[in-house]
Amino acid sequence: MRFLLALAVLLNSSLMAMAAEGGNGGGMTVVDLTNYPLSWMVIVALVVAYGFVVWGEQHHLEKSIPVLIGAGVIWAIVGIVTHLQPDHVIVEQAEFGFEHSIIEIGELTFFLVTAMTYVVTLQERNVFEMVRYKLLGAGLSQRAIFWATGLAAFLLSPLLDNLTTALALISVVIAVGAATRDRMFVSLAAINLVVAANAGGAFSPFGDITTLMVWQAGKVEFFEFFSIFVPSLVNWLVPAVIMSFAIKSSDVEAYNEPVVLKRGARRMIALFALTLVMAVSAHIFLELPPVIGMTTGLGFLMLYGYFLSHHEHEHFEAPVLPDGIQDDMLAVLETHYKLKHKPFNPMTSIKRLEWDTLLFFFGILMAVAGVSQLGFLLKVSEYMYGNLGPTFTNSFVGVLSAVVDNIPVMSAVLKMDPNMVHGQWMLVTLTAGVGGSLLSVGSAAGVALMGAAKMENEEGRYVSVYTFMGHLKWTWAVALGYAASIWVHTLLHQMY
Template structure:
């Protein structure tokens, strides 16, 4: 029966990895895989376990284990739902136009560093997918040459993925590790920020020496809405609300989704006030807007439900294998047979090679199930160096291929980037940044461990 479950999981995995080939949204195989796995467990009355750190497998009733995993998955989904809604509220007020006010140069090299740095910083706050959408939208308004714009977009993808890796709110995978209490916000930043900077800065530096980035772009078109008071207010309020969540968790020790709901409530309240005031002013001036709608309701209708359903399916599918103890046993086999290549002072025995392969694998297969599986496999303590390395590798490895990350996929759609063009022009730069950042991580980790 376990072999059948693994076969179903692998088939579902292939469906997810090859969604562009099959032209089927990845949420479909994810949801089907989840339902079939749990159904087979229930029908065959298989014994399920809860993995307890330091103890191992402990047998439990199926319904209790299912509810336990659903609760942990719901924490992630509600956190993401709150963050997505705040981002949509910012967009409702055209808040991201504020970013365009930072662009005051026509030099291609300066613009490259500006866009890459903005992608790196923004992705750490509003996630790498949203940061990529925002910056490519702005890019399309100021860079007219298609070839030049493709290069900019490729470097934005690398920087956005690197920026999401060091922040607990910057990427779904780091958020998963944070919510699962595998990493703390402070230690994640200490261990992963410098490698992530190297991961985006080195490819940007190499690219800035290329002929494509020599010279200037055409005149930048001014955006009349860029300096709107309401736009800027909602932009900074929204970003501040998301940044408040790690602080809230540190102060209260409550799950992050609670802080995100509080931030959403504050941002939505201000949005409702500004929207109602604007509507009343419009009516007083004779502008009867029949389409006036609550910004909160409008934003909730625009959040990425397919993404949320995909996360539900894949996380619960991985949980099914975890509940049978299969991931725990597989991790034991890895730890016993793969040599550990790091410092002798490290308390974990997870091989650096395994983590690097996980990062490279995220360029082919979605990094969410890879990290979900690692959470179920490795029963090591919070803030062990391996968790920080997994956060870095899974977050940045996807940049190697255009289909390896959500940021890459959305850039591919927005700019019609060819798979092989990206592989030839950008893939090598992404690989260089990934490996250089990995090297910096190992050196920094060994230094910090020796210092203790």
């Protein structure tokens, strides 16, 4: 059922995306070629590709594979359709559209590569483990930990992605749940983390891929994102207050393993902050893409990592192997097995990135760009934004992102480039960021916590405590927060 629903909703998303392109297509010149039967094959290719993404979740197929193939098929169809036209200018326009998409998506991809490399490096240096250690050692009650982890997620996700933030804090929740044997606490705290991480990422261009897309597209300036801080806060607080009444206020004594920051951790945090400042400064003062500041910061990280790795190599103590291991056997061990603890290597952080996610991001955006190139987006955009109104449509975008990944949905909106006031661009930025909280499968944070939030049952097996149905029971509370955030945003922008 979810498979069919996802396909139907994605088709609607694609039609919305198709509709807006007859305008300026996000900077590309687009000709309406939707009357050709072959043109509709790009919709079929997109739906099939996304269908295999949904299927692959259950069969361990990397989600990047179908979208990369689908993007290639879609652009091949675009090439065939444009070459069938008598006017050769249409072919040149399609070529320009492809090159424009590659540049735009490439900038976003390298921005994410830098940000994710810093996050992986900070994980390796025990920064997030230190956050867990400090929270558990504060002597808080269950209800206080519920609020502390939610607040930490809301404040960390503007700088980190919602996935990393949720995973870093769920360890605190699981430790408390293991000590108290309170499954309800773990489930509610996990929902709270998902909502808080998504809400916190909505008011920062670094907090979510969709906000980054809006920023780099020039629809919202850097400091303007903070105007949706209050609606984002309301989006988290409303369900958090409701759920907190179901949390016990008893004290907690959970096992808290001591953590020590590895050498260079604080300097890497400072480098990350400097990198973000350079990205913003390049965009505001030099009118250059933010990615140039990010990649420069990546170079600084790798340079510092070079000196750090040399220092750790000099002081590295190799593990003591059992006596009797022959030299040939030692060579085999060194070839086929990796040490758990070894000197820092900056390139290792890049190798550990979620490359499947990055390639999925590249593939799905290229696929949507190909669909938009044939001019599908204009008709539905005129209907959705013209007849139904921007407020209803932008609110629906958030609900849509709870079922379909918010990346293609936001990409579709940007390709539509509807003519709407600035406050409506802020609204769609908000709804696309927080709408995924409505379902556990609506965001990367929710999907990750369904696999990470596990507790030992009476039979000694570890089972998931945070589940789809468990989240669904509280969707009404999350929906109240979603509606309240839209109301607050509308009220604030009417006033100011």
